[in-house]
Amino acid sequence: MLLVLSDEHKEHLGFLPEVDSAVVGEFGRIAVEFLRKGSNPKIYEGAARKLNVTAEIVQHGVEGLMYLLSESSKLMISEVDFQDSVLVLGFSEELNKLLLQLYLENRKEIRLILSELAPSMPHYHNLEWRLDAQLASRALRQQVKPVLNLKLQLDDNGTRRTHLLQTDPATLLHLIQELERALAEVKTNHCRRILRNIK
Incomplete structure (x- = not known):
């Protein structure tokens, strides 16, 4: 190189x-x-x-x-x-x-x-998830409200930190779409040219 x-x-x-x-x-x-x-x-x-x-x-x-x-x-x-x-x-x-x-x-x-x-950044160690859904309710007969619970563990210089996150499926899908769009953007010629100049 x-x-x-x-x-x-x-x-x-x-x-x-x-x-x-x-x-x-x-x-x-x-x-x-x-x-x-x-x-x-x-x-x-x-x-x-x-x-x-x-x-x-x-x-x-x-x-x-x-x-x-x-x-x-x-x-x-x-x-x-x-x-x-x-x-x-x-x-x-x-x-x-x-x-x-x-x-x-x-x-x-x-x-x-x-x-x-170099700054010390926490990095991924483990992710556990659980989907909770309320199947029925006397007050709300037809609505189902699923919730995704996430337990994210990050390693930060040997110490493990746990973060509890909660989201609904629609927000999670939107987040996935935005991340996929960002990954696709990195592959464009314009972005590659910028990254080459940064290095």
Whole structure:
């Protein structure tokens, strides 16, 4: 799987061939630190003074490198795919090897950082349901009012939570139709294009 880089991202990474390989390695360290602890403007200003460029250029270079490393780590792309993804940037062979080395050395740590940053969402464990219907009543002779009782169990970081829900069949059918419509919408070309750009 190849990593698709936007023009803006390519522009941010375009600063890397202008600096020494040791500086690129330091940018890689700063990018991983940026993921771990957040941005630090003082680091950008100090590096900008040493390189005689603006702090914004350094910041864009580090953020571009951080994006390249984090997206590659998130998708767990192979060495060959990483090299092919970086090849479109037009960097020298030495810089491409340095970027690959940065990726291989840091991908496990980056994946660990990204997993810690991801929100913890409860997930499905079990669902039990029961259909209750009042068959007859002296007050309402012809009406039958079925009710669907649901017992939904969700796992939230090892703790199991139970939610009791109640609905009538008409509402449940409407909910099913809306979910099926949403699933069908995801399969459209327009939605696929949007999802591709989000990734």
